[in-house]
Amino acid sequence: MAKIRSTEQTSKKEIIHSVAAELFREKGFRATSMRELAAKVGIEAASLYNHIEGKNELLNIICFKVANNFTRKMEEVESSDQNILDKIEVLIRYHVFEMIHDYKDVYVSDREWRNMEEPELSKYREMRRSYRKRFASIVEKGISRGEIKKIDANTAVMIILNAIAAVDQWHRIVNKVQSQELEDAMVSMLIDGLRKNDTPS
Amino acid sequence: MAKIRSTEQTSKKEIIHSVAAELFREKGFRATSMRELAAKVGIEAASLYNHIEGKNELLNIICFKVANNFTRKMEEVESSDQNILDKIEVLIRYHVFEMIHDYKDVYVSDREWRNMEEPELSKYREMRRSYRKRFASIVEKGISRGEIKKIDANTAVMIILNAIAAVDQWHRIVNKVQSQELEDAMVSMLIDGLRKNDTPS
DNA sequence: CCATAAACCTAACATCTGTTAGTTTCAATA
């Protein structure tokens, strides 16, 4: 049917999405042009539109894919019967895992979501808000049960999420340090930061 | 000399810089147009050029102002004779302080510096790299002295800096929680996360 | 081997971008 009907394993559409995520991460959504994206894929800009709807769609798909993953995990954690600090540890480890295995998309969804347009923008904002709220609820339960030191739950969640969140140097560090070691360091610092000090110095 | 020779206290140049920082923070550097900036200042786009050199200059000034502040503080801390955990606490408190009192600029310098052009871009990158390296050196000394748990120093610095770094919700949280309370929560979580557990559970 | 249709191309559009040129305005000064 076409020059390359459907490439070996990954379709051209997938390639475009992957290259787009890479460029969005590297230069930002606004700073990435369709001509640049096309060039990196190996075709002309106009040809992109045989595979995708437009530039905005590329960003939308990235953002909602990531948001859905985290929402799904949150539901799983909420319905488990672990104690609070274990729940938080599971969430932290999941963030690190996603960061390592889906780096480009997680980074882009975290830094470039503002560039979405309505109505997707509002929907994404709401998912983000909801996730943080549910995370904070877990922390608050931990405080009331005495497992977690008295601290503002929203602040704690903000600290945790940002600590893990997108860093341009993340992948560089992953290559130096073992990813398992990184995950443990993250958990160690953040969980110990939450834990109530039974033996204050 | 002119319609408004020099406004009450703040010059028009200062107003432009302030509005620019606000827009850059809210929408990003690339997504902010000179016409939009001008409209918010209350003049035409071309009139901006009576006060500033261009769009890039606006970003350069913001980024280097912030970078210089942190570099200065780092020198101060390095030459003090506090113990390691106190040094780190001072740095964390300074980050929080800057974040609260110079929110827009700190946020922009953290998220939008990529949009600078050479040679400023390289210079800024180097300042950033240097700051993190010096921070990591402090952490490493803390580890070798046994004040800090064994942890990869670069990872720890990355966690700390990102935990504090630009959050869109930062100022909203500041309004709810007392800023002093926020600072203490930050220090509590991050310092306890570093501290060596003498009494492991 | 021909019809098909996906995938590519070139050309162009309308709009937005940062910036410059040249002109006008007007309060302060001489």
Place this chain on the structure above:
DNA sequence: TATTGAAACTAACAGATGTTAGGTTTATGG
């Protein structure tokens, strides 16, 4: 009151942007 000069304006530039229109290539199924 005439001169001055900062600060504003209008108009326009040159280039980049996302996207569309319309024609061409190419591999395949009948």
